[in-house]
Amino acid sequence: MLYLVGLGLGDPKDITVRGLEIVKxxxxxxxxxxxxxxxxxxxxxEQFYGRxxxxxxxxxxxxxAESFIESARNSNIAFLVVGDPFGATTHTDLVLRAKEVGVPFQVVHNTSILNAVGCCGLQLYSFGETxxxxxxxxxWKPDSFFEKIEGNLDRGLHTLCLLDIKVKEQTIENMMKNRPIFEPPRFMSNQQAAEQLIQVVNSKDNASKLTGDTLCVGVARVGWPDQKIxxxxxxxxxxxxxxxPLHSLVIVGKIHPLELDFLRMFNPDITPPDSS
Structure with a gap:
């Protein structure tokens, strides 16, 4: 059996009881x-799991991945994922590959940034496309994400922006020369994301819903003891x-009065978009 086990967002103890039993x-x-x-x-x-x-x-x-998927045909393989197993397409692909070759699998869910972002007070059902x-x-400066943000704002919906992570990446030169040399890990900050978004806004000829005055929420280390909003x-x-790290950025759409009250716990002086 192949088990995909979500670990949650914080420390080792955030694993579910069922997930821990599988790991052990x-x-x-x-x-x-x-x-x-x-x-x-x-x-x-390893210390907490005893494994x-x-x-x-x-x-x-x-x-x-074929190696451990095939191993799961006759043994129990636990594949641990920070957050929820279906928080990234990579893990969806693993399930499809296991299904294709007839290897049984089970998924143990846990919290991820996709639902834990509710800690900022914005209601989850008011979020649009992530x-x-x-x-x-x-x-290389892709900006396809901008149209999705604009679409969400047009419908009054909030947008969760997941910020880039670079771990064990190679330069083009090292890849071409097949050299196993990797760049230091990089994690995009809320500041870097805001800078790129503003550059996109400034590059547009027509007025956009997203402007420098749009209300945003920066969240960092959600689920950790030093979480910051x-x-x-x-x-x-x-x-x-x-x-x-890790940081995420939320572009705020239309605000419900309860959402506004919650956001003002972090900034009492904010002005709701509808009244600006």
Missing amino acids: SADEVYLEAYTSILTVGKEAL EVILADREFVEQK VSIPFWTDT SVCTLNEMLNCELGQ
């Missing part, structure tokens, strides 16, 4: 180590320091 009894335990991060490292997980944990990086998951904002380079305009977000 599994023949092998893998930790997916590139779509998100925990507050602790592999060693802390060896094998790190599974991007290359392993995307190119060598977007991902990638790191730009000098020659900041509410301000997109322009003000450029100078809003939320500290260590």
